[in-house]
Amino acid sequence: xxxxxxxxxxxxxxxxxxxxxxxxxxxxxxxxxxxxxxxxxxxxxxxxxxxxxxxxxxxxxxxxxxxxxxxxxxxxxxxxxxxxxxxxxxxxxxxxxxxxxxxxxxxxxxxxxxxxxxxxxxxxxxxxxxxxxxxxx
Numbered sequence: 738x739x740x741x742x743x744x745x746x747x748x749x750x751x752x753x754x755x756x757x758x759x760x761x762x763x764x765x766x767x768x769x770x771x772x773x774x775x776x777x778x779x780x781x782x783x784x785x786x787x788x789x790x791x792x793x794x795x796x797x798x799x800x801x802x803x804x805x806x807x808x809x810x811x812x813x814x815x816x817x818x819x820x821x822x823x824x825x826x827x828x829x830x831x832x833x834x835x836x837x838x839x840x841x842x843x844x845x846x847x848x849x850x851x852x853x854x855x856x857x858x859x860x861x862x863x864x865x866x867x868x869x870x871x872x873x874x
Contacts, residue, residue, distance in 0.1 A: 779866070782866075784866065785863075785866050788863045788866055791859040791862070792856070794859075795856035795858075795859040795860075796856060798852040798855060798856070799852045799856050801852075802848045802849040802851075802852040802853075805848070806845050806846075806849065808837035809835070809836045810834065810835050810836075811833070811834045812831075812833050812834075813830070813833075813834075814832075815828070815829070815831075816828070816829055816830075
């Protein structure tokens with residue numbers, strides 16, 4: 738029973754490892770073109786993966802900076818029901834809150850610009866890696 742568990746676990750781990758390292762992209766006859774082998778190598782290349790994640794992070798930061806330029810709204814609903822020693826009571830409360838900064842001396846605009854530059858830098862790093870791929874040819 739222990740042997741079965743280890744085999745099953747290693748089989749699952751092997752499939753996950755093959756999926757992660759993109760070994761499944763290699764045909765069964767183990768023949769790949771130069772371009773395919775470079776694509777496989779780049780998909781497994783940690784700096785390329787990090788560069789892609791940096792682009793995704795920079796895109797999220799740009800979205801957040803843009804979102805901060807617009808007003809925010811929040812709503813609140815409260816219901817309470819209870820009983821004191823002498824009388825029962827009920828209370829209802831509805832509220833909405835709108836918020837828009839009027840003046841922050843350019844902070845929001847410059848934050849957006851900084852995040853856009855961060856995205857541009859991340860994309861340039863990714864382009865640099867693509868250029869390195871072309872130099873291999």
